[in-house]
Amino acid sequence: MSFATATSRAASTDLLNRRxxxxxxxxxxxxxxxxxxxxxIPGLGLPTPFAPRPVTVTLAPPLxxxxxxxxxxxVAEPLAPMLPPPAPSGMRLVAxxxxxxxxxxxxxxxxxxxxxxxRISRPLSPPKxxxxxxxxxxxxxxxxxxxxxxxxxxxxxxxxxxxPKEAQDGADDGAELRAAQRLAESKRxxxxxxxxxxxxxxxxxxxxxxxxxxxxxxxxxxxxxxRAAAETQAQQRRAEQAALQQKAEEQALRQKAEEEARQxxxxxxxxxxxxxxxxxxxxxxxAQQKTEExxxxKAAELAAQxxxxxxxxxKALELAAQxxxxxxxxxKALELAAQxxxxxxxxxKVAELAAQxxxxxxxxxKAAEMATQQKAEEAARRKAEELAAQxxxxxxxxxxxxxxxxxxxxxxxxxxxxxxxxxxxxxxxxxxxxxxxxxxxxxxxxxxxxxxxxxxxxxxxxxxxxxxxAGIGGAGPGGAGTATPRNMFGSDAANRVRELARGVDxxxxxxxxxxxxxxxxxxxxxxxxxxxDVPLRMYADSFxxxxxxxxxLAFSPQSADRVRIEPVVSVAIRSDGSVEDxxxxxxxxxxxxxxxxxxxxxxxxxxxxxxxxxxSRYDVIEIRxxxxxxxxxxxxxxxx
Numbered sequence: 001m002s003f004a005t006a007t008s009r010a011a012s013t014d015l016l017n018r019r020x021x022x023x024x025x026x027x028x029x030x031x032x033x034x035x036x037x038x039x040x041i042p043g044l045g046l047p048t049p050f051a052p053r054p055v056t057v058t059l060a061p062p063l064x065x066x067x068x069x070x071x072x073x074x075v076a077e078p079l080a081p082m083l084p085p086p087a088p089s090g091m092r093l094v095a096x097x098x099x100x101x102x103x104x105x106x107x108x109x110x111x112x113x114x115x116x117x118x119r120i121s122r123p124l125s126p127p128k129x130x131x132x133x134x135x136x137x138x139x140x141x142x143x144x145x146x147x148x149x150x151x152x153x154x155x156x157x158x159x160x161x162x163x164p165k166e167a168q169d170g171a172d173d174g175a176e177l178r179a180a181q182r183l184a185e186s187k188r189x190x191x192x193x194x195x196x197x198x199x200x201x202x203x204x205x206x207x208x209x210x211x212x213x214x215x216x217x218x219x220x221x222x223x224x225x226x227r228a229a230a231e232t233q234a235q236q237r238r239a240e241q242a243a244l245q246q247k248a249e250e251q252a253l254r255q256k257a258e259e260e261a262r263q264x265x266x267x268x269x270x271x272x273x274x275x276x277x278x279x280x281x282x283x284x285x286x287a288q289q290k291t292e293e294x295x296x297x298k299a300a301e302l303a304a305q306x307x308x309x310x311x312x313x314x315k316a317l318e319l320a321a322q323x324x325x326x327x328x329x330x331x332k333a334l335e336l337a338a339q340x341x342x343x344x345x346x347x348x349k350v351a352e353l354a355a356q357x358x359x360x361x362x363x364x365x366k367a368a369e370m371a372t373q374q375k376a377e378e379a380a381r382r383k384a385e386e387l388a389a390q391x392x393x394x395x396x397x398x399x400x401x402x403x404x405x406x407x408x409x410x411x412x413x414x415x416x417x418x419x420x421x422x423x424x425x426x427x428x429x430x431x432x433x434x435x436x437x438x439x440x441x442x443x444x445x446x447x448x449x450x451x452x453x454x455x456x457x458x459x460x461x462x463x464x465x466x467x468x469x470a471g472i473g474g475a476g477p478g479g480a481g482t483a484t485p486r487n488m489f490g491s492d493a494a495n496r497v498r499e500l501a502r503g504v505d506x507x508x509x510x511x512x513x514x515x516x517x518x519x520x521x522x523x524x525x526x527x528x529x530x531x532x533d534v535p536l537r538m539y540a541d542s543f544x545x546x547x548x549x550x551x552x553l554a555f556s557p558q559s560a561d562r563v564r565i566e567p568v569v570s571v572a573i574r575s576d577g578s579v580e581d582x583x584x585x586x587x588x589x590x591x592x593x594x595x596x597x598x599x600x601x602x603x604x605x606x607x608x609x610x611x612x613x614x615x616s617r618y619d620v621i622e623i624r625x626x627x628x629x630x631x632x633x634x635x636x637x638x639x640x
Contacts, residue, residue, distance in 0.1 A: 012326050016319060023315045028219045030308040034301050035222050039215060039229050182257060189250055193243075200239050207232045393564065400589045523619040526570070529637040535614050540623050542608055543573070544635040551600040551633045565589045568638060569597050570624040575615045577607040585624065597627055 211232060214225040255262075262269045527540050568586035573579060582598045610618070625635040 008326075008330065012323065016323060019315070019319050023312050027308055027312050031305070032219065032222050034304055035215060035226055038297070038301055039211065039225070179261070182254075186254065189254075193247070193250070196246075197243065200243070204232070204236055204239070207235070397589070403591070404587075404589075523617075524622070525618050525620075526622040526624060528624060529639065535611060536621070539608070539610070539614060539621065543571070543623055544625065546604055546607065547600065547635055548633055550604050566629070566636075567594060567597060567627050568624065569601075569627050570622050571601055572620050572622045573607055575610040575619050577605070577609045579605045579607075580620055593629070600633075 207228075211225050211228050214221055214228060217225075525536070527536055531537055531540075565586070565588045567584055567588040570583040570585050571579065572581040572583070579601060582601050584594050584597065587594055588597075609615070610621070614621070624638060626638050628634045628636055
């Protein structure tokens with residue numbers, strides 16, 4: 001299985017390598033095509049970025065020549081020495097010059113006629129035929145000039161006129177000669193510039209041919225050709241800048257030389273400036289179109305390159321997805337094989353477990369037989385222990401009964417003594433109360449008798465004054481009578497004492513019964529199993545939880561086995577959480593256990609204080625519960 005997996009992986013790796021090589025070759029071909037489209041192939045007629053683009057400039061027609069008056073013979077002036085052209089700096093961009101044409105025949109300049117006293121100017125020289133000049137080159141001087149440099153003036157605009165007034169004064173005798181000299185100098189400069197442009201164009205053409213030949217090589221040569229083309233463009237830009245700078249410098253020199261002529265021909269200069277502005281705009285538009293076309297071509301190349309890269313990336317993603325699917329299939333096959341192997345192992349494990357279970361079953365049967373025998377022996381031993389424990393328990397019960405009888409006898413003696421003392425105290429209290437009641441009754445009777453006598457005297461005086469014929473104390477049906485009033489023998493307080501004394505049997509020896517919690521003012525309550533007050537039950541539960549949590553530390557489970565009777569205990573707790581009393585309502589039969597209960601209650605004190613809603617109603621709460629000593633101590637509610 002491992003050999004098949006290795007073979008499939010090798011096959012998938014070869015397929016992936018072939019697809020990757022195909023994608024790389026496709027990318028190389030697309031890039032080569034883009035480079036060929038960008039730089040062109042000679043002989044195929046494809047557009048190239050180095051093809052010269054002619055610039056068409058339309059000039060305004062020259063002014064009509066004025067009638068030529070007779071001029072005086074000009075005096076030859078020494079020519080100013082020509083300054084050498086400045087060294088080119090920066091970058092020049094030179095367009096390739098067309099093939100040279102035969103120079104046209106220039107007509108000779110006519111000689112001036114004898115000068116008359118008054119004359120006017122005439123054309124300096126007949127117009128010369130316009131030679132085919134190379135494509136104008138835009139140049140920018142790197143130095144900042146304070147004046148505007150106009151472009152080259154056309155030959156047609158070289159005609160100058162002489163002001164009649166200046167001609168009369170003889171101030172422009174040598175103007176024609178200077179103009180001819182300037183034209184000759186301008187022509188020589190143009191020829192030099194044309195030769196330099198042609199030379200630069202030939203160099204650029206040679207570099208272009210070398211770059212085009214390098215494009216036909218392999219991918220690496222194509223990349224080198226692209227870099228060479230970029231360098232060629234940079235050199236061309238530097239050449240154009242140098243040519244433009246040189247042109248600007250030449251124009252500055254011509255401007256300085258022709259400053260006087262421009263001052264005399266303001267109107268012609270203004271027209272010429274307008275023509276120059278139009279020509280400059282045309283050149284700028286041509287340059288802008290060229291820049292836009294180059295930008296569009298660059299954008300198209302980038303878009304094509306991006307598309308090729310996207311296609312290659314998509315192809316790579318597809319290959320990766322196929323590889324991932326193949327890996328998933330292989331992983332699935334491996335998982336199935338592992339699952340099959342696991343199932344085989346599981347079946348073998350089940351068989352082993354079945355055999356082991358049979359062995360264990362036999363061992364369990366053997367152990368069960370031994371356990372049965374041990375249980376029988378244990379039962380016999382437990383029976384003997386139970387008999388011994390029963391005998392000990394009976395003996396303990398007899399001892400407890402004897403002790404309980406002694407305690408009851410002692411308690412009965414104490415109760416009789418206490419009862420006798422209470423009876424004596426109550427008898428003394430009753431005697432004192434009777435004596436006080438007799439004294440109060442006698443005093444009240446005296447007061448009542450005095451009040452009755454006073455009232456009788458007042459009634460007698462009133463009766464004697466009211467009726468003269470009536471007898472004192474007359475008897476009869478209509479008489480007033482001598483009935484004794486109800487309160488004649490005592491006051492109202494004495495009567496109330498006598499009424500209270502009627503509820504107490506003064507001759508019996510039994511004391512009055514003790515009042516319950518409700519009879520003692522409602523400040524004490526006994527919590528039984530039927531209590532429904534939620535705050536009281538919650539407080540009782542907190543007491544139970546504390547006893548069960550901490551009470552188990554005071555006894556051992558062995559001592560719990562000796563407890564045969566579960567005691568009933570009532571614990572009285574004050575409002576501050578202190579223990580008022582611990583009462584064993586039903587004893588466990590063992591003094592040790594009862595003392596243990598009291599010790600547990602005392603050790604866990606002080607308990608929680610009463611909440612405000614309980615403290616406002618009760619001062620003491622008696623919690624009565626059944627204490628169960630099993631494996632753990634538990635407090636249970638008593639069932640009645």
